Amino acid sequence: MDEAFTTVDGSSSVASDSLQPSIIPLNVPLLSAFLALSLAQFLKLFTTWYKEKKWDPRRLVRSGGMPSSHSATVTALAVAIGLQEGTGGSVFAVALVLACVVMYDASGVRLHAGRQAELLNQIVCGLPPEHPLSHVRPLRDSLGHTPIQVAAGALLGCLVAYLMRT
Known part of the structure; x- marks a missing residue:
């Protein structure tokens, strides 16, 4: 019985040492x-x-x-x-x-969303100054990535x- 107790006691001290928090994770x-x-x-x-x-x-x-x-x-x-x-x-x-x-998202959905933003910005820039959307801030068009x-x-x-x- 003492032998089993010693083994358990020894392994628990090893486990507690490994759980000590380090300064840098x-x-x-x-x-x-x-x-x-x-x-x-x-x-x-x-x-x-x-x-x-x-x-x-x-x-x-x-x-x-x-x-x-x-x-x-x-x-x-x-x-x-x-x-x-x-x-x-x-x-x-x-x-x-x-x-x-x-x-997949970076080269698919986000890339195409950026291209749509670029196209919308071109459309808005072509609107006459009296149009209500002509002074809208441009959309960010650098969203996605090429393959x-x-x-x-x-x-x-x-x-x-x-x-x-x-």
Whole structure:
């Protein structure tokens, strides 16, 4: 009986040590996702400059553009979970489905919503000044991503997750 008590007592001390709060949480999938998001948003400054030859600091917080930060974030999360816990678990399945939905939405629904906004802005700009809608503030038209932007974001997310693995 003493032997069983000692074993239980020893394992409970190990479990309580692992539950001690650390100063910096080491959740690699979460850190990978946030790092991929930050890198993608930062890279948009340079891709915008390359394409438009102007610095636009608003790109740090806006959606749309190259690479897709949405894709980078969810891909980094899914890949980091897959590397840490394996690809056979439910958590990886949820992360993978979430990544697929987000990337599909970014290159489908949000891309087309942005194109519709661009067209509506052109129509409103063509209205005569006396029309009640002629002074309406333009809609944001940089909402979604092209498939290339989504792929670039996904590649960035994979790279970040791979480099962050423990």
